[in-house]
Amino acid sequence: MSLDQVQPPVGPATTATRIPRKRMSLWSLYTRRFVRNKPAVAGIVIFILLVLFSVVAPLIAKYDHVELDFLNLSSPPSAEHWFGTTSAGNDTFAQVAIGLQRSLMIAVSVSVGTTILSAIVGTAAAYFGGMIERGILLVIHFLMVIPTFLILALISNDAGGDWRVISLILILTGWFFPARVIWTMALPLRESEYVNAARYMGVPGMKIVMRHLIPNIGSLLVINFALGVVTAVMAETGLSFLGFGVKIPDVSLGSLIGYGANTITSAPWLFYFPAGALTLLTVSMALVADGLRDALDPTSAAGGQA
Amino acid sequence: MIKYLTRRLLGWLLMIVVATNVTYFLAWGFLDPRSNYVGRRPPLSPEEVTQLLEPRNLSDTVPLVERWWNWFSGILFRWDWGVSAVGESVNEQVAYRMWISAELVLGATIITAVLGIALGVYTASRQYKLADRVGQATSVVTMNINIVVAALGIVLLAIGFNDLVGARVFYVTGSHSRDVSGFFPVVLDALQHLTLPTLALVLVGYAQYHLLQRTLLLDNINADYVRTARAKGLTKQKAIRKHALRTSLIPVATQVAFTIPAIFTGAILTERIFGWNGMGRYFLDTIGDNDIHGVVAIAAFGAVLTAAGAILSDIAIVVLDPRVRVS
Numbered sequence: 001m002s003l004d005q006v007q008p009p010v011g012p013a014t015t016a017t018r019i020p021r022k023r024m025s026l027w028s029l030y031t032r033r034f035v036r037n038k039p040a041v042a043g044i045v046i047f048i049l050l051v052l053f054s055v056v057a058p059l060i061a062k063y064d065h066v067e068l069d070f071l072n073l074s075s076p077p078s079a080e081h082w083f084g085t086t087s088a089g090n091d092t093f094a095q096v097a098i099g100l101q102r103s104l105m106i107a108v109s110v111s112v113g114t115t116i117l118s119a120i121v122g123t124a125a126a127y128f129g130g131m132i133e134r135g136i137l138l139v140i141h142f143l144m145v146i147p148t149f150l151i152l153a154l155i156s157n158d159a160g161g162d163w164r165v166i167s168l169i170l171i172l173t174g175w176f177f178p179a180r181v182i183w184t185m186a187l188p189l190r191e192s193e194y195v196n197a198a199r200y201m202g203v204p205g206m207k208i209v210m211r212h213l214i215p216n217i218g219s220l221l222v223i224n225f226a227l228g229v230v231t232a233v234m235a236e237t238g239l240s241f242l243g244f245g246v247k248i249p250d251v252s253l254g255s256l257i258g259y260g261a262n263t264i265t266s267a268p269w270l271f272y273f274p275a276g277a278l279t280l281l282t283v284s285m286a287l288v289a290d291g292l293r294d295a296l297d298p299t300s301a302a303g304g305q306a
Numbered sequence: 307m308i309k310y311l312t313r314r315l316l317g318w319l320l321m322i323v324v325a326t327n328v329t330y331f332l333a334w335g336f337l338d339p340r341s342n343y344v345g346r347r348p349p350l351s352p353e354e355v356t357q358l359l360e361p362r363n364l365s366d367t368v369p370l371v372e373r374w375w376n377w378f379s380g381i382l383f384r385w386d387w388g389v390s391a392v393g394e395s396v397n398e399q400v401a402y403r404m405w406i407s408a409e410l411v412l413g414a415t416i417i418t419a420v421l422g423i424a425l426g427v428y429t430a431s432r433q434y435k436l437a438d439r440v441g442q443a444t445s446v447v448t449m450n451i452n453i454v455v456a457a458l459g460i461v462l463l464a465i466g467f468n469d470l471v472g473a474r475v476f477y478v479t480g481s482h483s484r485d486v487s488g489f490f491p492v493v494l495d496a497l498q499h500l501t502l503p504t505l506a507l508v509l510v511g512y513a514q515y516h517l518l519q520r521t522l523l524l525d526n527i528n529a530d531y532v533r534t535a536r537a538k539g540l541t542k543q544k545a546i547r548k549h550a551l552r553t554s555l556i557p558v559a560t561q562v563a564f565t566i567p568a569i570f571t572g573a574i575l576t577e578r579i580f581g582w583n584g585m586g587r588y589f590l591d592t593i594g595d596n597d598i599h600g601v602v603a604i605a606a607f608g609a610v611l612t613a614a615g616a617i618l619s620d621i622a623i624v625v626l627d628p629r630v631r632v633s
Contacts, residue, residue, distance in 0.1 A: 039443070145318075145325040147608030149571045150601065153593050154336040234452055238575055241454050242590060254454070261458055261579065265465060275455040286450040 040291020057097035111228035122182030161247025219296035388599030407584035426519025479581035
């Protein structure tokens with residue numbers, strides 16, 4: 001009996017496993033699942049275009065956003081003023097570009113801030129448990145009772161429309177709801193083996209939180225960030241619309257819409273363009289968040305196989 | 307059960323009291339009633355302003371603790387929420403405006419919830435069919451339109467419609483017309499004013515219930531107890547309605563109850579756009595007028611709404627979830 005008879009027959013089933021198939025990296029898996037979601041791809045394209053618009057438009061605009069053209073007061077869109085002008089002679093094209101830039105800057109910094117803060121507080125509450133957990137939850141529930149919109153209006157009214165102050169207040173009043181969500185997500189991790197192992201090896205608590213808990217809910221944080229951008233844009237534009245947020249000479253999409261609301265019948269283009277930009281921004285970011293959830297969430301079946 | 311609810315009620319009451327008092331001190335940090343009298347003609351001397359403000363418990367010459375105690379004991383013993391810097395009673399303002407806002411918010415909340423849940427049930431039982439996909443796409447878009455944009459867009463459409471018909475079918479501003487009498491004319495007039503702001507609130511609000519209800523129902527449709535019901539001979543529709551819907555309604559009801567304060571915040575913007583003289587308008591006025599007592603009353607109102615939402619959600623769970631009633 002020769003040796004090759006003993007060896008198992010080489011069939012098609014075994015060759016498949018023998019071909020050195022490279023393990024798909026996590027990133028390419030995520031990208032593949034994200035790209036499969038057409039609305040999400042459309043969302044990210046629109047979002048990138050909006051960012052490009054807010055950066056490039058002020059460079060190519062014929063007028064500055066504070067410059068007044070006294071020959072064109074309240075004129076509809078034309079070759080000279082692409083988005084028309086306000087009753088004072090401001091070029092709406094330049095204003096929308098700057099306003100979008102400002103709204104984006106506030107939204108992204110607020111979302112980064114709330115995500116970091118809520119991640120640390122939420123996971124710390126879940127990890128430490130006991131008194132610390134109960135204390136943090138009590139503070140969160142208490143903050144939910146205080147009408148934050150009122151606090152926001154009070155402080156930003158006092159701040160005189162500085163966008164950095166507005167961002168800071170939005171962070172301070174926006175972290176506790178996501179923190180509560182993250183707390184529930186991080187609870188099961190408290191009992192996981194790797195956390196226990198780290199604890200028995202004497203790693204200090206805060207280090208476990210930063211090194212093991214937060215990276216393990218990373219996908220949730222990414223989704224939270226995308227949704228946070230939408231929430232922050234909504235809050236900022238609402239405040240600015242009411243006159244509590246960004247103030248002249250600075251402009252944001254909310255203050256522009258507030259201005260357009262007063263002339264909605266006589267000069268509707270003052271409303272159309274900022275409102276269009278705002279809607280594109282929030283809807284595109286929401287689509288991206290949906291796509292991220294499908295791509296990153298391991299329990300989600302919406303992404304299909306692999 | 308009663309004991310549990312009473313304990314919750316007391317806990318919330320304590321939270322409301324603390325939150326309101328914190329807002330009182332915060333408001334003093336940011337608002338200055340004295341500035342209401344700056345620039346008056348003829349000019350008033352600081353002493354004269356003090357004389358005006360002191361009986362209203364708004365003068366900063368009195369120590370803050372004393373001011374606080376006067377204000378707090380007024381509420382505690384006489385249910386008197388104080389007066390504004392120019393002497394308007396906060397009680398009267400809130401009592402009047404509360405109902406104007408309630409007219410808008412209550413109707414919108416009910417329509418939003420019913421519409422959202424109905425759509426959720428409808429699309430969940432037709433998962434991945436055309437109706438489901440169209441419904442989901444629409445919801446993702448409408449949910450993320452800013453309420454300001456939605457409301458102003460509706461205003462533009464309504465003005466266009468009025469011009470087209472040649473009559474004022476919809477009113478774009480105000481909650482009532484002044485010179486309307488008789489039961490049916492008043493109802494009709496109220497509806498003409500209500501339609502547009504309600505539409506705006508429903509448009510941006512229904513989608514979250516739709517998507518939530520759809521997801522939850524889909525999770526439950528394949529649960530064992532629904533399969534058991536089907537195996538015993540119930541039709542799919544009946545099994546969904548009698549068994550799956552009930553359990554999946556619980557989180558939705560919680561969500562509805564908790565968004566009551568958020569709807570109120572949304573109504574600030576809606577009221578501003580449609581010129582309603584409700585709590586939203588009062589909110590803007592009090593901050594603009596340095597009306598500390600008014601601001602605190604609004605904060606208390608908001609806190610009560612949050613607590614009411616939380617307690618309503620507790621009750622909804624007891625009503626809907628048989629497991630809670632047993633234990």
